[in-house]
Amino acid sequence: MKIRILIGAVCLCMSPIAAADFGRLLATGGLTTIEGAGGGGIVPWATLSSYAEQGQWGGTLAYNHANVRDYQLDVAAATLNYDNRVEFSYAQQRFTLESLGGELEQAIYGVKYRLYGDVVYGKAPQISMGALHKKNTTFALPNAVGATDDSGTDFYLAATKAWLDGPWHRTWLANLTVRATKANEMGLLGFGGDKKDDYSLVAEASVGMFINRHWIVGVEYRQKPNHLNFADEQDWHDVFVGWFPTKRIAVALAYTNLKTIAGAPEQSGVYGSMQVTF
Amino acid sequence: MRDLSVFRALLLILTVFMSHQVAANSDTTAARSTALYDELGGHDGIRQMMETFVLNIAEDERVVHHFVNADIERFHTQISEHICELSGGPCTYKGASMPEVHKGMNISRAEFNAIVENLITAMETHDVAVSTQNRLLAILAAMHNDVIQR
Numbered sequence: 001m002k003i004r005i006l007i008g009a010v011c012l013c014m015s016p017i018a019a020a021d022f023g024r025l026l027a028t029g030g031l032t033t034i035e036g037a038g039g040g041g042i043v044p045w046a047t048l049s050s051y052a053e054q055g056q057w058g059g060t061l062a063y064n065h066a067n068v069r070d071y072q073l074d075v076a077a078a079t080l081n082y083d084n085r086v087e088f089s090y091a092q093q094r095f096t097l098e099s100l101g102g103e104l105e106q107a108i109y110g111v112k113y114r115l116y117g118d119v120v121y122g123k124a125p126q127i128s129m130g131a132l133h134k135k136n137t138t139f140a141l142p143n144a145v146g147a148t149d150d151s152g153t154d155f156y157l158a159a160t161k162a163w164l165d166g167p168w169h170r171t172w173l174a175n176l177t178v179r180a181t182k183a184n185e186m187g188l189l190g191f192g193g194d195k196k197d198d199y200s201l202v203a204e205a206s207v208g209m210f211i212n213r214h215w216i217v218g219v220e221y222r223q224k225p226n227h228l229n230f231a232d233e234q235d236w237h238d239v240f241v242g243w244f245p246t247k248r249i250a251v252a253l254a255y256t257n258l259k260t261i262a263g264a265p266e267q268s269g270v271y272g273s274m275q276v277t278f
Numbered sequence: 279m280r281d282l283s284v285f286r287a288l289l290l291i292l293t294v295f296m297s298h299q300v301a302a303n304s305d306t307t308a309a310r311s312t313a314l315y316d317e318l319g320g321h322d323g324i325r326q327m328m329e330t331f332v333l334n335i336a337e338d339e340r341v342v343h344h345f346v347n348a349d350i351e352r353f354h355t356q357i358s359e360h361i362c363e364l365s366g367g368p369c370t371y372k373g374a375s376m377p378e379v380h381k382g383m384n385i386s387r388a389e390f391n392a393i394v395e396n397l398i399t400a401m402e403t404h405d406v407a408v409s410t411q412n413r414l415l416a417i418l419a420a421m422h423n424d425v426i427q428r
Contacts, residue, residue, distance in 0.1 A: 023388025
């Protein structure tokens with residue numbers, strides 16, 4: 001319900017700028033991650049969401065859903081980009097505990113700033129830095145398993161580069177992200193913990209190949225910190241297919257392996273993402 | 279540990295890309311092959327494709343204002359010659375350098391991308407294979423800095 005209201009509100013707010021120009025090339029806006037920032041599925045990239053170029057505004061609305069053995073994750077997200085320089089994002093996550101019962105929720109406010117370069121042009125990668133401020137609104141369970149705080153802020157530095165004429169004369173994209181975080185399971189299990197109550201540095205990466213201008217296949221990897229004694233956190237990966245039929249629409253489907261979450265093993269399943277760009 | 283090996287594999291893939299890119303760059307300075315020129319359909323194929331490209335630009339309100347005073351016939355001939363030469367064909371582009379041509383035009387980043395899109399549409403219209411499109415686009419994308427905001 002909350003999510004529907006959010007989408008409705010954002011639609012209303014954005015209607016005056018619905019005629020924003022799409023000054024960048026197809027697919028360079030990427031997708032919307034589960035944390036709201038522009039990127040792949042689980043890794044934020046240096047690219048900024050939407051197709052706004054210098055002097056232009058752009059925005060996206062997205063809905064992501066992951067369905068693994070014992071859990072479901074629903075994410076509604078919105079982003080705004082000005083000048084292809086700064087991106088603001090908001091995401092509302094709802095994590096449903098299918099077998100245990102109950103839900104975990106958090107809101108994520110993001111900002112990303114492009115420091116240098118362009119993902120397509122020039123030899124150097126595009127480099128951006130970003131912050132994701134997260135507020136867990138269901139802290140009772142995280143608190144009970146040893147988390148220290150109900151809110152926290154991730155900081156990341158991302159480098160993304162596309163090669164128009166890469167191996168097999170296909171366009172390739174690679175991204176490396178380094179993140180400082182106190183978040184347990186992204187923040188759904190709170191921030192900091194009885195094992196470690198300090199920032200951890202984690203690495204994340206994505207590699208994709210465009211079969212043609214509209215279709216990309218790729219893999220993602222995301223290292224996770226370990227702040228709680230009650231259960232080890234495990235790294236995530238996924239294999240994805242992205243479809244960019246037009247600049248308005250982007251769709252991704254992934255097979256994701258989240259391994260053991262909160263002690264429940266073999267959390268693999270499907271992930272779907274749908275994005276509309278303004 | 280398995281997680282770490284996945285990460286190492288990704289890093290390895292990245293390294294392979296970088297080295298591929300270095301190799302591709304040195305290719306362009308080595309003995310020129312006419313392969314790309316041939317794949318684009320040679321002299322006639324390039325001229326026809328460039329005609330579609332020019333017509334696409336003429337209908338594109340985002341960029342057409344840059345061409346209102348242009349001699350379209352001359353532009354068509356020169357860009358065809360230039361593409362012919364860049365793709366390894368037996369032509370010599372006799373026009374001015376890219377920075378000179380675009381001096382004072384103040385072409386924005388968005389307008390450059392619009393031109394790229396017109397080129398891609400022209401290549402699609404002429405059924406140019408994705409691999410061939412990418413080879414040409416990579417050569418032209420290297421001119422980005424010589425063209426924009428001059």
